């Protein structure tokens with residue numbers, strides 16, 4: 019599990035440790051109430067004080083333990099490094115769930131190697147913590163994916179149709195198009211979920227709780243960790259339309275992945 023000088027196993031242990039601590043902080047802050055800090059791309063695209071505080075904790079711990087690594091975070095942006103490793107972080111994925119008091123939110127931390135571009139980087143380690151659900155999912159490249167100590171495996175039998183999940187961006191002008199996409203996919207679905215945290219949706223695909231997932235317009239921090247979970251659980255992840263402003267991400271076991279790709283490509 020060594021990539022040049024990089025030991026993916028150690029990155030995994032660190033990602034898990036920090037995701038657990040960051041998740042506990044997010045949960046604690048949620049228990050005393052959520053303060054809206056700002057809106058971003060649209061009025062619906064919110065950031066809470068907790069998003070910022072949790073990202074701060076993650077960034078500070080990484081800087082202390084891996085000072086030479088680069089960082090790319092949803093709230094505080096990027097900084098360069100000199101080790102070839104970049105930490106791609108969403109401090110609270112599912113911020114709207116978090117703000118409304120729904121438990122499906124997660125802390126998502128990935129370590130990637132090489133490029134900082136999702137189509138070129140090599141994911142090495144991932145942790146997705148869902149503190150309000152008491153679950154932590156993790157993966158190491160070439161080593162597997164787990165929920166706690168339990169190995170994860172994607173589903174393979176979709177004879178009854180695929181249980182799919184998707185998400186919609188925060189820009190209301192894209193909703194019609196995304197709903198039209200849903201219509202094209204429903205013929206292969208047994209049902210559709212919209213969970214509200216892309217990282218958790220991908221963790222659920224890895225865990226076999228969903229058969230597949232698709233969404234347009236995700237940011238790298240939304241899927242960096244979850245994509246490695248799916249791949250290490252035996253599934254596949256692809257990005258389509260990468261030249262468009264809202265590329266499509268699809269994930270699932272071989273059959274679901276290929277059927278989604280045939281419909282959505």
Ligand code: IPD
Pocket residue numbers: 092108110111112113114184185186187188213214215216217233235236237240
């Ligand atoms: C969002 C969630 C949501 C997805 C959105 C993302 P955020 O991330 O992952 O499920 O549908 O596209 O932006 O803003 O809560 O970190």
